[in-house]
Amino acid sequence: MKEIILVGLNYRTAPVEIREKIAFPEETLTHYLKALKGLSSLTEGLILSTCNRVEIYAATDTPEVGVEEIKGFLSVQHQLPLPAFEETLYVLKGEELVRHCFRVASSLDSMVVGEPQILGQIKEAYRMAHATKATSTLLNKLLPRAFSVAKRVRTETSIGNRAVSVSFVAVELAKRIFAHLEGREVLIIGAGEMCELAAQYLVREGVSTILVSNRTWERAVALAERFKGEAIPFSELGRALLRADIVITSTDAPNFVINKDMVVDILKRRKNHPLFFIDIAVPRDVDPQVNSIDNIYLYDIDDLQEVAAANIKGRQQEASRAEGIVAAAVEQFCRWYQSLEVIPTIIALKEKMERIRQKEVDKMLVSFPNLSARERQAMEDLSKTIVNKILHNPITLLKKANENADGEPYVDTVKKLFSVETE
Amino acid sequence: MINVLFFEITVGLYAGGTLAYLGYLITSYPKAAWVGRLLLGGGFIVHCAALVLRYIEAGHVPVTSLHESLSFFACLLVGSFLLLRLYYAVEIMGAFVAPFALLLVIWAAVLPKEIIPLPALLKSWWLPIHVTFAFVGEAVFALACCAGVIYLIQERLLKSKRAAGLSRRLPSLEVLDEINYHALTIGFLLLTIGIVTGAAWAERAWGAYWRWDPKQNWSLATWLLYAILLHQRLAINWRGKKAAVMAIVGFGSVLFTFLGVNLLLHGPHTYAEWLR
Known part of the structure; x- marks a missing residue:
C-alpha cells in the first residue's frame, strides 16, 4: 500500500543560512520536480519551497527507502553534504503528515500565523507538480483537501484579518472610519520609519495623495518624492489639514504641534468631514483633547499598541478554532485513506473464499460423478451458504470499522488470519 | 383564514432569522449571516403572500386593525432592509433589523386578527x-x-x-x-x-x-x-x-x-x- 511521506525543514528547525541553501528557485522548479520523480522508490512528488520552509511531499511503497532517497536528493541537488543539514530535517508520515500539510496551508504553521501568502505558494507548488505530472492519486487528494481546509479556516475564523503591527492597525482603523481609502489624501507630519510604513500600507489600499510636511523643507521634499506625493511647507500646515483625511504625525517637537482650537476651526472649514489623527510621536504631537471633538478620531502610539495586543490575543483564540477545523479534516482524510485499503481487502477476501469453495466443490463432483443435477445444485448452494455465513461477520466488522475510521487494525488482522494480499 | 397560517409561519421564520443574525453578531461566523439572510428573505416572501391573501379576503389593503398595521409595517421594514443590503455591505444590520421586525410581528400575533370591514365612505x-x-x-x-x-x-x-x-x-x-x-x-x-x-x-x-x-x-x-x-x-x-x-x-x-x-x-x- 502506498503512503505519503514528507521530508522538510522550516524556520523553526533550520537557520536562514541553511534554508537559503536548500531552497529551490521557482524558475527551475520543473527541472527539480523531474529529478525528484526520477527517484526509483517514489511514485509521486511535490516540492514546496518558500523563504520559511522547504518541504518535499512524496508517495511511495517503501517509506524508509523513500526518505533516504529524498535526503540524498536534497544533498545532491544543492551540492551540500547531508550531515551539514540532516539534523534540521523533519520526516512526517500518516496522520501527522496530513495534519502538518493542512496546518501549513491554513497558515497555522507560519511564522506570522494567519499570513495569507502561504496558501498561494502551496497552490503554486501543487500546480507545478501537477503540470509536470509528478502527482497522482494520493497527492491529488491531499493538496486539494488542504486548500479547502485553508479556505474554511479563512472564512470561518477571523485568523487572517487581524492587524498585529502598529502600522497595520492604523490602516485597519482608518477603514472603520472611512468606507474606503481610495482617493483619500494622507498627510505626514515629520518623518520616521513607522510613519513611512503606515503610509506604504495606505498607498497599497489606494489612497490618492501623500502630503508631507516637515520643519526641514529638504526632508519633506525627499520623503514626498519617495511616495510621489507633495511637500507642504510647515507654515501651511492648516491648508494641508483641510485637504487630508488621515494625518500621521511623528515629529520630535517637545510640545503639541496640533491643538484643540486648531482642529475645531479646521473641522468647521472642512464641513465636519471626519479626520483621523495617528500620532506616533513620543512626546505626542497632537493634544489628546482633540479626541473629544465629534468627527475627529485620535489614536496615539499606546492606543495602537493596545489594539494590536488585543488582536494578537483574538488571533490566538481564532487559532484554536482553526485547529478544530483542521482536526476534523484530518480525520476525514485518514478515513478516506483507509477506505483505499478496506474495500480491496474485502474484495480479496471474498475472491479467495470463492476460489477455495469452487476448488473443493469441483473435487467433490469428480469423486461422485453420478449425482443428479438437483443434487449438484444442492451441493453448490450448501457450499455458498457456508462461505457467506462465515464471511458475514468479518465483512460487516470491516465495513463498520471503515466508517468509524479505525479500520486499520482489522484490515491487518483479516489479512493475516486469512492470508490475503491486496494490490 | 389561510393568511393567518402564513402569518404564523412568517413569525417563525423571522424568529429563526433573528437568532441567526444575533449569532452572527456574537461569533462573526459568516454561515450564520447566510442562514439569517435565508430565513429573513424566506420570511419576507411568506409575509408578502400572507398580506396578499388577506388583501383578497378583505377586499382592501390590510391596514384596518393594529394587527394588520404592525404586520404590514414589519413586512415593509424587512423588505427595505433586504433592498438596502443590495447596495451596502451591511449584513450586520440584520442583527438589529430582524429583532425589531420580530418584535412587531409578535406583537401583531397576540392582537385580535379578525378582518374589520372598511366603511363605504x-x-x-x-x-x-x-x-x-x-x-x-x-x-x-x-x-x-x-x-x-x-x-x-x-x-x-x-x-x-x-x-x-x-x-x-x-x-x-x-x-x-x-x-x-x-x-x-x-x-x-x-x-x-x-x-x-x-x-x-x-x-x-x-x-x-x-x-x-x-x-x-x-x-x-x-x-x-x-x-x-x-x-x-x-x-x-x-x-x-x-x-x-x-x-x-x-x-x-x-x-x-x-x-x-x-x-x-x-x-x-x-x-x-x-x-x-
Missing part, C-alpha cells in the same frame, strides 16, 4: 396610496434609526479605543452615515407624499384636507422634525453623531405617531373609531 384608491407611501417612508426611517444606533456604538468604541472586539464586525462610520443620509432623503420624500395623499383622501371622504386630528398633528410634527434634520444636514453639515442621534429621535416620533396616537389618543385614524 373610506373605500377609495387613496387608501393604498396614502398608507403605502406613509408606511414605506416610516420603514426607511426605521432603517435610518438602526444605522444611527450602530453608528453610536461604533463611534463610542472607536473613541474609547476599544477597537479590537465588536468594532471589527460593525460597518465603517462613513457607510453608516451615508445610509443615514440616503434613508433620510428618501424617507422624507415618501412621508411627504404620504401626508399629501392623506390630505387629498380626507378631502374626498370628509370634505376637508386637514382636520387637526391627533394623528395628523403628530405626523406633521414628525415631518417637521425630519425637515429640520434634513436642513441641518444639507445647510450646516451636520453629520455623524448628531445626525445619528437625530435619526433615532425622529424615529421615536414616528413610533409615537404610529402607535402612541392609536393607543393613547382618539381620532379617525384610530382603528376602533372606524367601527362606529
